[in-house]
């Protein structure tokens with residue numbers, strides 16, 4: 001795998017050794033205090049049932065495409081469902097179940113979502129790359145920007161799979177930093193410019209549905225992304241963490257570190273320099 005270095009923004013003389021990802025970038029932008037709890041202190045809350053369901057559906061989709069990469073054919077639906085249920089049953093003990101949630105019912109929902117995806121979407125996709133890891137290195141900086149692209153089709157379309165209880169807006173997809181990171185990663189690692197980026201959303205509701213959003217990124221978008229990435233990585237290295245208590249995710253329901261922070265009132269980190 002060939003790697004290049006790129007003349008981008010991160011601070012000259014940076015001494016960090018860690019890797020950075022688009023998840024870390026989005027986390028910092030959402031609330032730097034969340035970043036501090038999660039990535040500096042290493043605190044982790046148990047996954048919700050929604051998170052575990054999404055991971056299990058994603059793993060089953062990935063399993064099918066890995067096999068399809070070799071054979072050119074989708075697996076039988078029963079194989080994919082078996083893979084999903086085994087994964088679900090293995091993971092369900094780690095979940096923080098809400099009162100009233102019934103694991104069996106959640107699993108059935110996942111099976112219906114997967115059935116829909118496997119019969120409606122999978123036959124239209126021929127993968128050439130599955131779970132493609134990328135690493136972007138920068139001059140004068142030991143931080144490596146890493147990521148994984150779900151899938152690239154034979155038509156050079158980047159495809160990402162999501163599960164969600166709500167259908168996102170097209171505007172949010174057009175601004176999504178993950179799409180820009182994928183575009184950067186593919187261009188950097190494979191010297192290929194994608195034909196577009198598709199997000200296949202499997203919507204979790206009574207009657208699950210699949211909604212595809214397509215977007216694109218230009219070199220200017222990537223350059224702006226790299227500037228932002230550099231600014232955030234520099235802030236992290238400088239130890240700049242503060243609570244974004246006015247953000248839309250700052251609530252007992254939405255923030256996994258609410259008990260530690262209470263909307264910024266208990267956040268007491270102070271930079272040492």
Ligand code: SF4
Nearest residue numbers: 031243250255261263
């Ligand atoms: S409670 Fe609010 S300010 Fe504190 S970490 Fe969570 S989102 Fe950030």
